[in-house]
Amino acid sequence: MAQEDVFKKLVSHCKEYGFVFPSSDIYDGLAAVYDYGQMGAELKNNIKKYWWDSMVLLHSNVTGIDSSIFMHPTIWKASGHVDAFNDPLIDNKDSKKRYRADVLIEDQIAKYDDKINKEVAKAAKRFGDSFDEEKFRATNPRVIEHQEKRDALHERYKKAMNDNDLESLKQIIVDEKIVDPVSGTDHWTDVRQFNLMFSTEMGSTADGAMKIYLRPETAQGIFVNFLNVQKTGRMKIPFGIAQIGKAFRNEIVARQFIFRMREFEQMEMEFFCRPGEEMKWFEMWKATRIKWHKALGFGDDHYRFHDHEKLAHYANAATDIEFLMPFGFKEVEGIHSRTDFDLSQHEKYCGKSIKYYDPELGESYTPYCVETSIGLDRMFLSVISASYTEEQLEKGETRVVLKLPAPLAPVKLAVLPLVKKDGLPEVAQRIVDDLKFHFNCQYDEKDSIGKRYRRQDAIGTPYCVTVDHDTLNDNCVTLRNRDTMQQERVPIAELNNMIADKVSIVSLLKKLV
Ligand code: GAP
Numbered sequence: 462m463a464q465e466d467v468f469k470k471l472v473s474h475c476k477e478y479g480f481v482f483p484s485s486d487i488y489d490g491l492a493a494v495y496d497y498g499q500m501g502a503e504l505k506n507n508i509k510k511y512w513w514d515s516m517v518l519l520h521s522n523v524t525g526i527d528s529s530i531f532m533h534p535t536i537w538k539a540s541g542h543v544d545a546f547n548d549p550l551i552d553n554k555d556s557k558k559r560y561r562a563d564v565l566i567e568d569q570i571a572k573y574d575d576k577i578n579k580e581v582a583k584a585a586k587r588f589g590d591s592f593d594e595e596k597f598r599a600t601n602p603r604v605i606e607h608q609e610k611r612d613a614l615h616e617r618y619k620k621a622m623n624d625n626d627l628e629s630l631k632q633i634i635v636d637e638k639i640v641d642p643v644s645g646t647d648h649w650t651d652v653r654q655f656n657l658m659f660s661t662e663m664g665s666t667a668d669g670a671m672k673i674y675l676r677p678e679t680a681q682g683i684f685v686n687f688l689n690v691q692k693t694g695r696m697k698i699p700f701g702i703a704q705i706g707k708a709f710r711n712e713i714v715a716r717q718f719i720f721r722m723r724e725f726e727q728m729e730m731e732f733f734c735r736p737g738e739e740m741k742w743f744e745m746w747k748a749t750r751i752k753w754h755k756a757l758g759f760g761d762d763h764y765r766f767h768d769h770e771k772l773a774h775y776a777n778a779a780t781d782i783e784f785l786m787p788f789g790f791k792e793v794e795g796i797h798s799r800t801d802f803d804l805s806q807h808e809k810y811c812g813k814s815i816k817y818y819d820p821e822l823g824e825s826y827t828p829y830c831v832e833t834s835i836g837l838d839r840m841f842l843s844v845i846s847a848s849y850t851e852e853q854l855e856k857g858e859t860r861v862v863l864k865l866p867a868p869l870a871p872v873k874l875a876v877l878p879l880v881k882k883d884g885l886p887e888v889a890q891r892i893v894d895d896l897k898f899h900f901n902c903q904y905d906e907k908d909s910i911g912k913r914y915r916r917q918d919a920i921g922t923p924y925c926v927t928v929d930h931d932t933l934n935d936n937c938v939t940l941r942n943r944d945t946m947q948q949e950r951v952p953i954a955e956l957n958n959m960i961a962d963k964v965s966i967v968s969l970l971k972k973l974v
Contacts, residue, residue, distance in 0.1 A: 526703075617629070731832050752973055768780045
């Protein structure tokens with residue numbers, strides 16, 4: 462099945478089974494804003510717990526906070542967001558549609574890549590086992606021509622972005638004859654910068670309302686609390702501050718479901734260290750974070766690092782962890798060495814010292830900082846897309862199953878009485894009442910047992926137990942495994958022992974140490 466179709470199915474599966482709904486659905490939705498339903502909220506909470514515990518429980522020098530969304534507006538001046546948190550936008554005069562100029566050019570680069578990949582795939586098919594891809598790429602005239610055009614375009618684009626040169630971005634679009642996919646014309650306006658922050662007003666107008674922003678990242682709430690946490694927590698460098706919370710960006714090209722949203726959630730950690738030691742910690746956090754991702758068991762080939770070519774003005778090293786989504790490798794997490802930029806800027810703008818006195822060195826300095834920043838919604842998308850499976854069963858039947866890692870699954874155990882009579886529902890309900898203190902259980906008595914299994918497969922429940930007439934005599938139930946569909950007879954008294962460890966976040970955390 463084409464990846465595009467898989468993605469469409471995934472989006473409708475998320476809606477049908479209560480994972481993700483369009484926001485304001487009964488009013489036909491609000492673009493790039495989504496609500497998490499009853500299953501989605503559980504999955505999201507489990508991802509949060511996995512991240513939070515891995516940061517705060519496993520690292521004695523990392524502590525967590527929860528800062529407010531509204532902050533003093535000068536914070537965003539100091540951080541550079543007021544002046545530089547922009548996207549370069551261009552409008553098509555015929556369709557009146559607005560696009561990100563950088564995205565139009567990146568799509569054009571991707572078209573050259575597609576052409577090259579098609580030539581390579583064709584040749585691989587023609588030559589079979591004797592195909593030497595490296596030699597083909599180096600010698601085939603059509604591939605060489607596409608590659609040269611691609612590289613030249615990429616160089617021009619990189620320079621225009623680095624120089625913040627909007628005229629050159631427009632010229633690239635003209636020279637490459639890029640047309641609007643809607644109108645098909647090249648009647649473009651000039652490229653303009655557009656700030657991504659949402660603003661609102663605090664206080665009544667009569668009092669003199671103050672323009673404030675909805676935070677575009679949670680990180681600044683950590684930087685402005687650096688001294689508060691360091692002093693009250695008696696933290697010694699190196700140490701980290703973690704936070705999970707909402708962020709808001711007025712994304713112009715919002716697409717791909719929950720990949721790019723206007724309201725989203727971040728899980729960020731700022732790790733403060735001595736100046737000059739930041740590269741050591743940058744490498745350490747790169748290794749720590751990729752291990753966290755890989756522990757979920759989706760396969761190491763689903764991840765890659767992508768080092769930034771264009772470093773933000775505050776960074777001296779930056780890489781992304783990319784995940785193989787149904788629409789290709791995409792950024793899920795950024796790891797940045799942010800130097801002392803943020804703390805120094807806040808020191809300058811607030812006029813107060815934000816230095817750390819290092820008792821071992823006997824001197825004060827502005828700490829350097831390594832940041833790990835992961836989008837919770839993107840993580841959710843990566844987990845659910847890697848878990849979504851369609852299996853062909855006997856008799857032409859298809860089973861849709863979410864092979865979620867058990868510790869992340871919204872429901873851990875479904876308890877199903879075989880029939881709605883003869884005292885079986887009562888026994889099943891007693892099992893739920895016993896186990897609900899340990900993990901999330903669901904009781905279901907409606908429809909045939911086969912249909913009930915399918916419903917649980919579709920929401921990723923790792924275990925189901927069936928209560929039948931024998932249960933009344935032997936106090937045993939049939940335990941079914943979601944992935945293997947194998948069933949075994951087990952005593953009710955053993956259920957907690959058999960399941961609790963496997964569905965606990967602790968089982969994931971243990972893989973990290
Ligand atoms: N404090 C650094 C920072 O905010 P970023 O690369 O802009 O860096 C970090 O964002 C992460 O937040 C990204 O890797 C991505 O997972 C997530 N993210 C950013 N913009 C997003 C959006 N519009 N929708 C969903 N997730 C987003």
